[in-house]
Amino acid sequence: MSAFSAIGEEREVEQDEFTPSIEPQPTWCPGCGDYGVLKALKGAMSELGKNPEEILLATGIGCSGKLNSYFDSYGFHTIHGRSLPVARAAKLANDGVEVIAAGGDGDGYGIGGNHFIHTARENHDMTYIVFNNEVFGLTKGQTSPTSPKGHKSKTQPNGNAKTPLRPLSLSLTAGSSYVARTAAVNPNQAKEIIKEAVQHDGFSHVDFLTQCPTWNKDAKQYVPYVDIQDSEEYGHDLHDRQAAQQAMYETENALYEGTVLTGRYFVDDERPSYQEEKRARGDMPEGSLAERYFEDGEWERSYDFIDRHA
Amino acid sequence: MTDDELIWRIAGGSGDGIDSTSQNFAKALMRSGLNVFTHRHYPSRIRGGHTYVEIRASSEEVTSRGDGYNFLVALGDSFARNPKENAYYGEEEVKPLAENLDELREGGVIVYDSGLLDTDEIENFDRRVEENDWHVYDVDLRGIAKEHGREIMRNTAGVGVTAALTGLDTTYIEDLMGEAMGGDILEANLNVLHDAFEHVQEEYDADAHDVTVPTGEHDEEQVLVSGSHGIAYGALDEGCRFIAGYPMTPWTDVFTILTNLMPEVGGISEQVEDEIAAAALAVGASHAGVKAMSGSSGGGFSLMSEPLGLAEMTETPLVLVESMRAGPSTGMPTKPEQADLEHVLYTSQGDSHRVVFAPSDPVECYEQTRTAFQIAYDYQIPVMVIYDQKLSGEHRNVPKSTFDEEPNPDLGSVLTEEELKDQPHGETGIYHRFQHEGEDGVSPRSIPGQKGGRYLATGNEHTPEGHISESPSNRKAQVDRRNEKLAAIREALDADERQEVYGDESADYGVISWGSQSGTVEEAVERLNADGHPVKGLSVSEMAPFPTDLLTEFIESVDDVLVVEMSSTAQFHGVIQKNLGQYGEKLSSLLKYDGNPFEPAEIVEAVEEHGSGEDLSSNTRFEAAAGSD
Numbered sequence: 001m002s003a004f005s006a007i008g009e010e011r012e013v014e015q016d017e018f019t020p021s022i023e024p025q026p027t028w029c030p031g032c033g034d035y036g037v038l039k040a041l042k043g044a045m046s047e048l049g050k051n052p053e054e055i056l057l058a059t060g061i062g063c064s065g066k067l068n069s070y071f072d073s074y075g076f077h078t079i080h081g082r083s084l085p086v087a088r089a090a091k092l093a094n095d096g097v098e099v100i101a102a103g104g105d106g107d108g109y110g111i112g113g114n115h116f117i118h119t120a121r122e123n124h125d126m127t128y129i130v131f132n133n134e135v136f137g138l139t140k141g142q143t144s145p146t147s148p149k150g151h152k153s154k155t156q157p158n159g160n161a162k163t164p165l166r167p168l169s170l171s172l173t174a175g176s177s178y179v180a181r182t183a184a185v186n187p188n189q190a191k192e193i194i195k196e197a198v199q200h201d202g203f204s205h206v207d208f209l210t211q212c213p214t215w216n217k218d219a220k221q222y223v224p225y226v227d228i229q230d231s232e233e234y235g236h237d238l239h240d241r242q243a244a245q246q247a248m249y250e251t252e253n254a255l256y257e258g259t260v261l262t263g264r265y266f267v268d269d270e271r272p273s274y275q276e277e278k279r280a281r282g283d284m285p286e287g288s289l290a291e292r293y294f295e296d297g298e299w300e301r302s303y304d305f306i307d308r309h310a
Numbered sequence: 311m312t313d314d315e316l317i318w319r320i321a322g323g324s325g326d327g328i329d330s331t332s333q334n335f336a337k338a339l340m341r342s343g344l345n346v347f348t349h350r351h352y353p354s355r356i357r358g359g360h361t362y363v364e365i366r367a368s369s370e371e372v373t374s375r376g377d378g379y380n381f382l383v384a385l386g387d388s389f390a391r392n393p394k395e396n397a398y399y400g401e402e403e404v405k406p407l408a409e410n411l412d413e414l415r416e417g418g419v420i421v422y423d424s425g426l427l428d429t430d431e432i433e434n435f436d437r438r439v440e441e442n443d444w445h446v447y448d449v450d451l452r453g454i455a456k457e458h459g460r461e462i463m464r465n466t467a468g469v470g471v472t473a474a475l476t477g478l479d480t481t482y483i484e485d486l487m488g489e490a491m492g493g494d495i496l497e498a499n500l501n502v503l504h505d506a507f508e509h510v511q512e513e514y515d516a517d518a519h520d521v522t523v524p525t526g527e528h529d530e531e532q533v534l535v536s537g538s539h540g541i542a543y544g545a546l547d548e549g550c551r552f553i554a555g556y557p558m559t560p561w562t563d564v565f566t567i568l569t570n571l572m573p574e575v576g577g578i579s580e581q582v583e584d585e586i587a588a589a590a591l592a593v594g595a596s597h598a599g600v601k602a603m604s605g606s607s608g609g610g611f612s613l614m615s616e617p618l619g620l621a622e623m624t625e626t627p628l629v630l631v632e633s634m635r636a637g638p639s640t641g642m643p644t645k646p647e648q649a650d651l652e653h654v655l656y657t658s659q660g661d662s663h664r665v666v667f668a669p670s671d672p673v674e675c676y677e678q679t680r681t682a683f684q685i686a687y688d689y690q691i692p693v694m695v696i697y698d699q700k701l702s703g704e705h706r707n708v709p710k711s712t713f714d715e716e717p718n719p720d721l722g723s724v725l726t727e728e729e730l731k732d733q734p735h736g737e738t739g740i741y742h743r744f745q746h747e748g749e750d751g752v753s754p755r756s757i758p759g760q761k762g763g764r765y766l767a768t769g770n771e772h773t774p775e776g777h778i779s780e781s782p783s784n785r786k787a788q789v790d791r792r793n794e795k796l797a798a799i800r801e802a803l804d805a806d807e808r809q810e811v812y813g814d815e816s817a818d819y820g821v822i823s824w825g826s827q828s829g830t831v832e833e834a835v836e837r838l839n840a841d842g843h844p845v846k847g848l849s850v851s852e853m854a855p856f857p858t859d860l861l862t863e864f865i866e867s868v869d870d871v872l873v874v875e876m877s878s879t880a881q882f883h884g885v886i887q888k889n890l891g892q893y894g895e896k897l898s899s900l901l902k903y904d905g906n907p908f909e910p911a912e913i914v915e916a917v918e919e920h921g922s923g924e925d926l927s928s929n930t931r932f933e934a935a936a937g938s939d
């Protein structure tokens with residue numbers, strides 16, 4: 001019998017199960033896009049039948065990091081930019097747990113950018129949601145890696161001299177095997193995309209546009225938005241890397257010209273996840289490593305290897 | 311210590327195979343019944359440059375490198391021979407011979423590769439040979455190697471010459487070669503060995519010098535291990551099955567050993583993008599129910615400050631290794647120093663909340679790493695094992711039975727699903743992970759995936775329920791509870807009887823050392839007592855929580871104390887005073903920070919000259935106690 005009986009438990013999971021008793025009402029600003037992520041995540045997890053105790057949600061620091069306080073599951077509210085290395089190790093260690101990492105655009109594309117690139121490159125079997133509001137919210141409105149060129153803030157009073165980072169293009173280049181963009185104002189699409197991302201075997205990256213009504217009024221509400229899968233004008237083969245690259249490039253440009261494009265951009269179902277790659281090389285045990293600590297059984301010891309030193 | 315000892319040094323270019331040759335030679339000496347101790351010196355360079363390995367062999371216990379050495383095998387530097395590099399390397403070709411002469415003892419033996427080295431290029435060579443009564447054997451090692459195999463085998467020729475000149479039975483070497491290689495390579499090497507051996511027997515009179523291989527016998531089977539093996543095996547035996555790291559000298563030693571073992575023991579090794587990630591991965595794996603470790607050297611450890619603090623605040627068990635080298639910044643990557651002590655004790659914001667061990671030899675590396683895991687997982691606290699380039703690479707023989715220990719994969723203070731049922735939970739089922747009711751400040755944890763165990767771990771201050779809070783009363787209660795663990799750990803460590811004081815118990819002069827220098831200080835103390843200077847020694851290996859009673863008792867028992875450490879700012883001296891709040895007038899310091907570990911004679915000299923005001927002859931510095939002249 002598993003020491004982790006919450007994993008894979010077959011039962012109906014209500015959305016309310018993810019609402020904590022301590023702080024059921026989030027303290028994000030009224031109109032904040034972060035509510036949209038919380039709602040979509042609760043909806044997706046309940047529809048996938050994932051219960052709170054088989055989920056590990058790891059967040060960084062920022063308004064987005066508060067997600068952990070409002071989503072009742074196993075949680076690890078880590079440090080700024082470091083949710084990914086904590087999360088991916090937890091997944092390697094305890095394979096059955098559904099691991100989701102989340103953070104803001106400063107957290108994921110700025111201070112944690114190196115981890116983002118390498119976690120995507122390695123294709124860890126997990127989901128990463130980036131709350132992209134194009135600004136630092138919690139620290140009161142400074143320019144972020146995705147802030148538009150010219151964006152004025154207290155730390156860039158003469159306007160941002162930097163070209164914004166291209167999150168989707170970067171993700172694809174780095175190696176993510178599922179890339180999508182959604183927006184808080186599009187709750188159904190957001191929920192469906194999170195469901196797909198969680199079900200995907202490999203690193204799923206969701207760039208989630210979360211309007212900041214307090215510090216980034218320019219971005220408005222990310223409306224009107226276009227779902228490229230539902231549009232006559234857009235749409236490409238999701239498995240075609242080059243087509244995806246083109247679509248991402250256009251989407252990133254369009255955002256700063258006032259057109260909000262969302263949807264799925266790239267899916268690679270063929271590429272083995274990092275876990276599979278490691279197992280194929282004998283570098284990772286089959287099954288859950290954590291489970292072994294709860295089972296009876298022999299453990300190897302250094303004495304088994306000591307004759308090499310004789 | 312005995313006069314009857316061989317201190318054999320093989321010198322050549324980095325990349326010339328000196329490491330593996332010396333390993334085998336050390337093993338051969340060990341198998342012949344001797345105690346061995348190796349010391350490696352190499353440049354921070356990819357290939358070429360002067361490098362040597364020294365092997366001290368004696369029938370008695372050896373805990374240190376010696377003062378100088380008595381047998382040199384000088385190979386040519388293969389990299390320096392590249393004509394294109396001559397302009398850059400200049401005279402480096404003769405360095406394996408020229409650079410090693412200063413430390414060669416009187417009456418010592420020099421074997422050099424006459425196929426590659428020309429003594430005319432070395433200033434005053436003949437005069438120095440005469441003055442020091444050195445015995446010189448010029449052997450065309452390269453020629454012998456090329457005749458039977460490849461040039462690189464001149465290492466083997468050097469070993470063959472050594473055996474002939476010191477009276478070592480070549481069977482031990484032949485056996486080791488047979489275990490390491492086969493086929494044509496083995497045959498060629500055996501031919502080189504025998505040819506070199508016979509050549510010397512025919513051409514020279516080995517009785518012309520006094521350096522021979524001593525004879526000895528072991529009570530039980532021995533193995534040759536380094537401090538890095540001690541740490542790696544300690545981790546393995548505590549059930550560590552997750553190691554994350556980023557390459558950095560000298561930390562790479564232990565990282566490599568464990569990486570190679572992990573597939574064999576069903577574990578995972580992760581080489582990651584940087585040290586922030588490495589330590590964060592160890593935190594993540596540990597949180598998710600696997601015993602995990604990470605580590606680095608000083609520069610990489612700087613990056614680990616953040617995840618270290620996270621582990622302190624979230625009470626996630628974590629073991630980190632810090633393998634020191636000379637700093638600041640890139641410093642001297644292949645040279646030892648003990649100047650990361652304060653870095654390890656205090657890095658990361660907020661009050662420091664951790665355990666720090668500093669083992670002094672491979673056996674202690676093994677034992678303390680085991681203790682480190684036990685404390686980390688029982689008390690849910692980061693534990694650092696701090697050692698250095700010296701201990702990382704030096705090999706010693708230890709009884710094989712040292713490692714004949716039971717494994718301990720216990721996860722420590724973790725609850726099962728059954729046990730979780732009886733624990734306090736919130737209204738909707740959140741487990742009160744950070745409750746105050748635990749013993750010794752420890753609140754047992756649950757593991758993701760367990761039913762009835764969900765909670766939030768957060769780097770913010772939090773309530774017993776895991777909820778973020780800045781309430782003053784909660785803050786104080788949580789800090790007090792976490793601090794309570796340190797007091798409990800100190801008490802548990804004190805209860806464990808350890809032999810730390812040695813030398814003349816009635817002496818009123820004491821020497822304190824910590825970490826890798828302790829073996830050398832022990833030898834110095836032994837010599838001082840033998841020479842009629844009563845001295846007692848204390849080697850400290852538990853740096854935090856500070857062993858207050860041990861240090862107080864020792865310092866109280868003597869009039870003067872010399873603190874010996876490899877740092878220019880007397881860090882450990884400072885740590886003692888900070889923790890004890892007194893004894894400034896008793897504590898002097900002997901400091902070394904030139905990139906080389908202490909030699910016993912340097913400590914002997916400093917103790918003998920203590921307070922005399924005389925300048926010390928070596929690259930050490932004496933700092934007098936407060937208030938003294």
